Amino acid sequence: MNFDLTTEQQMILRTIREFSDAEVAPGAEKRDKEKAFPIEVFKKLADLGMMGLPFSEEYGGAGADTVSFAIVTEELSRACGSTGITYSAHISLGGAPINLFGTEEQKQKYLTPICTGESFGAFGLTEPNAGSDAGGTQTEAKTDGNDFVINGNKCYITNASYANHLALTAITGRDGQQKEISAIIVPTDADGFKVIDNYEKMGLHASNTTELVLEDVRVPQENLLGKRGEGFKQFLVTLDGGRIGIGAMAVGIAQAAYEKALAYAKERKQFGKSLSHFQAIQFKLADMAMKIELARTMVYKAAWLKDQGRPFTKEASMCKLYASEICMEVTNQAVQIHGGYGYMREYHVERFMRDAKLLEIGEGTSEVQRMVIARTIGC
Ligand SMILES: Cc1cc2nc3c(=O)[nH]c(=O)nc-3n(C[C@H](O)[C@H](O)[C@H](O)COP(=O)(O)OP(=O)(O)OC[C@H]3O[C@@H](n4cnc5c(N)ncnc54)[C@H](O)[C@@H]3O)c2cc1C
Incomplete structure (x- = not known):
């Protein structure tokens, strides 16, 4: 049993603590009041190599461990909760599913911009009628030739206004009453895809929480993330x-x-x-x-x-x-x-x-x- 952080974890803690005190905490109250997304903070976090912290260096990540990710998330949140949730969602909801389930090509294409900070990471699961019961997804992706055509709504999605693409869950087929749910990577600039940033929240005002509307959004079937039917x-x-x-x-x-x-x-x-x-x-x-x-x-x-x-x-x-x-x-x-x-x-x-x-x-x-x-x- 050893409760000490490793030398690398200690170094990450020192770096992120100094950064959070100097660059994140001072503007937190103002950003909260003005509902201002901490974009400048994230440019600096990208320079520090934090945006792809736990992902492989092959994709522009830092190859650090989950303990280090927890340390960085804690320190950013100590300085500013909105910065903390943005970072946590970026890594663990945006980057992680692509890292875990993506093909080599998908990782090169979609994980790399997340690691470099060029795109924020986001994940679209929750829907107006599917929250705790996330299997109640109603968003539907119909096969049309080599494409999926997606229709549906997602709600409360973190970071989507700042994401170039995101993985979302949709029904790709049915077997009687049984739904086949899959995860699909969708570019946020696709035709028919609207990201609406209009919520009046209780807190975390500087974080980005959005509604997604998909109307006949067409993506190639190669955007399927992982195996068909394994989205749940x-x-x-x-x-x-x-x-x-x-x-x-x-x-x-x-x-x-x-x-x-x-x-x-x-x-x-x-x-x-x-x-x-x-x-x-x-x-x-x-x-x-x-x-x-x-x-x-x-x-x-x-x-x-x-x-x-x-x-x-x-x-x-x-x-x-x-x-x-x-x-x-x-x-x-x-x-x-x-x-x-x-x-x-x-x-x-x-x-x-x-x-x-x-x-x-x-x-x-x-x-x-x-x-x-x-x-x-x-x-
Ligand atoms: C700021 C913010 C950011 C978010 N970011 C994301 C995101 O990035 N991506 C994403 O997909 N989602 C996101 N969410 C959605 C979030 O995960 C859901 O709000 C949450 O899972 C709860 O779902 P719901 O709001 O539909 O509540 P409901 O599921 O309707 O629950 C309402 C209440 O009923 C209780 N309840 C429900 N079912 C049961 C049961 N079987 N037994 C006992 N109690 C039960 C719940 O615990 C809760 O107290 C975000 C939400 C917020 C507010």
Whole structure:
């Protein structure tokens, strides 16, 4: 048993922490207020070689491991939740399925621009009538000669306005009541493809969340990702990896909230003493520190299992569930410790709390995680 990060992981942590403090955190509040996508941050992340971090150098990636991906996602999210979700989705929802299931040609064509940062990565699964029950997909891809002709709608898709292409799920055939669901790579500039960026969200305002409308979108059948009919299995595997990203985001946002609350508790005086002298406040901070430590350990463990090529579905679900729930608790307590000031935008903690809520919903709600865990423990 060794809890130390490797030399490479430590170097990545140092680099991304310095970068996040200097380049990401300072503009986070303004970007949130103005709903401004952090494009400049991502140009710099591309220069640092972070956009293809866990993918092979052959495709322009950095060949790093999943623990390193978790470290980068945590640090970016500590500085700015919107930057964190953009990065996490780019890698684990955009790049990962192409890396896992793509042919050599598809990887050259579609993974390389993701690794270099030329395109953002995105993944279209959710539909207005297919959320937790993602198998309820209604988007349909009909075969026409050598092409698929796709019709349907996707909702809440991260990064699509900044993606040149994305993988999405669609019904490619039926056997009685049984649907054949496949994943297909679709260029976002295809005729009949509309990406609508119009949601009014609770938080993560600087991230890009979109609706996709596909009307007779024609793509060659060679854009099929993986085997025909395996789209459902593929997205389950993709989401396992994505959940490590959401867990890491939750640890980062919780850490940011805890750091602000601790600093504020030391500085703010009431009844002639700093808040940090009151045991009620000390206990809140102690619980926050303990829960963040545990959540981070769970995220690292799931990432490590993935890096060893071992099963990690249960651990990915557990880390996502635990980290997102404690992130909500920690950010709530951080607002509480700030009192009325915490309710004001200027003190940042209310943003952390708004951003945290998505983590209990995206990539499988808390209820869905409990269902996954129950299945893995034999219920
Ligand atoms: C900001 C944002 C970004 C997102 N990014 C992406 C993306 O990039 N790609 C993508 O494909 N999707 C994305 N999503 C969609 C997200 O994954 C879904 O919102 C999520 O899976 C839940 O689906 P739903 O919203 O349809 O809720 P529903 O499935 O309708 O669930 C509503 C409630 O019912 C509960 N529920 C549902 N079924 C059960 C059950 N069997 N037992 C108990 N409780 C149940 C849920 O847990 C939840 O509390 C994003 C969403 C948001 C808000």
